[in-house]
Amino acid sequence: MQVPAPFEYERATSVEHAIALRERLGEEARFIAGGHSLLPMMKLRLANPEYLIDINDLSELFHISEESGEIRIGAMTRHRDLLDSELLAEHFPIFRDAERVIADPVVRNRGTLGGSLCQADPSEDLSAVCTAVDASCVIRSTSGERVVSMSDFHVGPYETAVGDAEMLTEIRIPLKAHAGSAYEKVERRAGDWAVVSAGAAVWMDGDVIADGRVGLAAVGPNTTSIGPVSDALRGVAPSEDLYRRVGEIAAANCSPQTDQRGTAAYKSHLALELTRRSLRRAVARAQGQEA
Amino acid sequence: MTTTEPSPEAVEEERPIGFGRLLRKEDPRLIRGMGKFVDDIQLPGMLHLAILRSPMAHARIVSIDTSAAQALPKVVAVITGADLAEKGLAWMPTLSNDVQAVLATDKVRFQHQEVAFVVAEDRYSARDALELIDVEYERLDPVIDVRTALDADVPVIRDDLEGKTDNHIFDWETGDEAATDAVFDSADVVVSEEIIYPRVHPAPMETCGCIADFERVAGKLTLWCTSQAPHAHRTVYALVTGLPEHKIRLIAPDIGGGFGNKVPIYPGYVCAIVASLVIGKPVKWMEDRTENLVSTGFARDYVMKADIAATKEGKILAVRTDVLADHGAFNGVAAPVKYPAGFFGVFTGSYDLEAAYAKMTAVYTNKAPGGVAYACSFRITEAVYLVERIVDCLAYELGMDPAELRLKNLLKPEQFPYSTKTGWVYDSGNYEPALRKAMEMAGYDELRREQAEKRERGELMGIGVSFFTEAVGAGPRKDMDILGLGMADGCELRIHPTGKAVIRLSVKSQGQGHETTFAQIVAEEIGIPPEDIEVLEGDTDNTPFGLGTYGSRSTPVSGAAAALVTRKVRDKAQIIASGMLEVSVADLEWNKGSFSVKGDPSKSVTIQDIAMRAHGAGDLPEGIEGGLEAQICYNPENLTYPFGAYICVVDVDPGTAVVKVRRFIAVDDCGTQINPMIIEGQVHGGLTDGVGMATMQMIAFDEDGNCLSGSLMDYLIPTALEVPDWETGYTVTPSPHHPIGAKGIGESATVGSPPAVVNAIVDALKPYGVRHADMPLTPSRVWEAMQGNHTPPI
């Protein structure tokens, strides 16, 4: 049994309470959401927070709803609920694609959207999903709320725009017509972190792509959207040739490292191949050709 | 000797008295969470031990300051190598006549080597105190790449050994070099390949650990321990600690998987014993997952240059190999003493060769020690992988179908008992029907047709064949011992007055179902229902001496002992029955559970009647003592040689190089089947292991010797999602020298499946001109092979 260093624990009763505690206790304190990233790190003593603020009772952070032309998802929404949500499946099937290949049922029952984004692991899947669908993040502090884009949210590996006395409370995804999205992941084994994964979202305008985005995981320090990918997609009719070209752009715009999951060359290749596959499926879905 | 299909009643009957598909007796306990493992045991006043490990692979210890750790509340003791050295306990023997540091005194020789330990009142405090021990290291260059370990300018790892000037451990050879070279020189076709079996780890679900409890007044040490070999371990502890052997009691309770990982003696056990001896209280040490993966017995790690010679028609003539073996920092290989390379000598496989020769050099590197039998029957996994891979390379070069090439070369039934060119005597075999059966189950010709069509369309489908011969049941005491202890097994059977029984064995189940299998063997021989027979193992005070469970030896050795001890009891029962029925012994007939008078079945006594008479007040025949029990020690006359034919079908995604194992057909022959359901379970587990090794597992290091596989996120264990529905089949070719003809099945599938999977993947990549690619065939490594730049997994 791996055992963590000593820490103190408090269960927050409201978002305000949680943020106030965080403000008071400072950088030695951490929120604990699903605990599936934080607890393993604590057991390995890679993370040694002195205080844990449990946010599992904060019911206002558990929701998936449609409001003001957006899909809004509370930070404490569990992987399991993202997987099961019909609302998400209808508008952004990319979530269900991704959730089918994130970890295993045990982890999915506890792990949360907020925890995933705040962990900001370069291999983490939901950041790529949120990047593809152009989500924005709602960050709250005692002085109020601010909304940042995914590219501003990610500051570096394991680093986000959420400050010491702040909390991610919600992510919001704009609803636009004729959307299609899909996620593709290569893993060494079911439940393993991605060797590489790619998420794509497109919004069609008749026969051409009005807008399109791709988010990649595990190919560099950060999951960010790739500007040239969107430039290449906008206003162009979908074709196999386009998918390949965009795949090449994606591969050229990432900086994977060789590790036990694969060589840098292989990962670049996957960036291309999976971008291509996810785009192909996203377009098919936008055109109503595939559920 | 004949080969048969498994008998249908053996396969279907639900409550057999004897052999058959009996539900496992241990399962109600184990699957309800009521098993009792070492970590479940809590003793009054028990303390907890945690080990400080080296962050570096090779470094001199300059100083150790334990004062801050000592000062932490609840800490009872902090012990370093220097403290142990004062007691002469800093070093201990390994199973291969090397020595290993219990705690490092001079320098550390692998990352995560044991440097100091803390004993505290609870596990958390012990772990916290480790953070407070201050060790100053002076870094030394590590030797990580086995291929450079013998270079002139590399550091000498084992400068503790007197006169040691290099990293060489041993050279070993087998077969006839000159004869083999001669065959190669005149052969039509010679194919060579470097084949690597990377370092892997048994990774049992339960990690290793123990509780040492030394009672000062009694002078007796009780050790609850995750041990696959309780009796052998007790003897070693007696030698290490100087405690008399009768004052050591080793108890191995339920064990959550071993696979060879729990054969060696680890420093942690010795630390716990020393702590209890010194403090006089029970001390528990339980590894965490990382400690298990990074410091305990690994397996494989062979770099094998293989050559095969054949005629152009595909008659295999000879196999030759030159092996470089990485044994890590201490030679901790678990194998019989005269077999430093284990049973690698069976690399001649299942074929009729004219000549064979192997030579091996073993070296030290700055990696964790070990080289255990991870479900490999002492290195047969490596041997079978070598020959089955190189046979496929030959098929590739000859343009022959790999199944056809094997059929052409398999040993014929009339050649058994067969003496191989490296001196092994295969007891029985009937190979062709097994391979034909596998091919039929697979629909082999249809699969090849499907593959041809798919190749036309650019799809990648592969079909891999392997045929293996195992050698298990070590072993004849004239040849085989571990640290001088002969590999024979004792066994004792007692029938209680009411006809219930207890059988006591020296082996130790780690999940294999011994409580069921051994009860069935006794039941078959004496007709007492298996549920009336208690199987007792794992307690050295209450079981006879024997060498333990590994190398698939339990059924071949202790299973034979169980059958023979039961026959001995039955012989006595027959004499008592003759008195009870007032006829001569020769006039009695055995009906599995009762003796009756020949020709008059109405006159009979059951074994239960006899048991009561044996313990009762009534008369017994002249010269017969009361009681109904016996003890024997079984010394096997030869190993047993299970075999099997495996076929694997894979699909490879040409775009991502992801491999899907679509089908796996396994035909096994382990001789007489005791419990077909348990056999099936052993096969399923071993096949899953094989898929793991072939496609995802490797204990990897960076060039500084940091272990990169210290968690189950890095060292992957396959799940149900990576494996297909296993398609199993059996033939039954009994062993001629085993009392019930059984051969052992524990490791067949682990031995036979990796080459089948790799052969299938390589076959799928044929359109890319790939003839060989090394495990683990992760998507990245498969893709590399497709690009023509496959790198060795070193």
Ligand SMILES: Cc1cc2nc3c(=O)[nH]c(=O)nc-3n(C[C@H](O)[C@H](O)[C@H](O)COP(=O)(O)OP(=O)(O)OC[C@H]3O[C@@H](n4cnc5c(N)ncnc54)[C@H](O)[C@@H]3O)c2cc1C
């Ligand atoms: C075996 C295993 C396999 C996995 N496989 C995958 C995989 O394939 N793909 C994948 O993407 N992930 C995977 N994960 C990670 C999993 O999805 C985690 O649950 C997730 O990354 C973290 O979510 P959590 O709710 O558990 O966060 P926690 O572990 O509770 O927290 C993570 C971090 O985020 C902070 N935090 C949490 N919530 C907030 C908030 N609202 N505001 C500010 N800070 C916050 C915490 O303080 C902490 O620093 C795996 C995990 C495990 C254990």
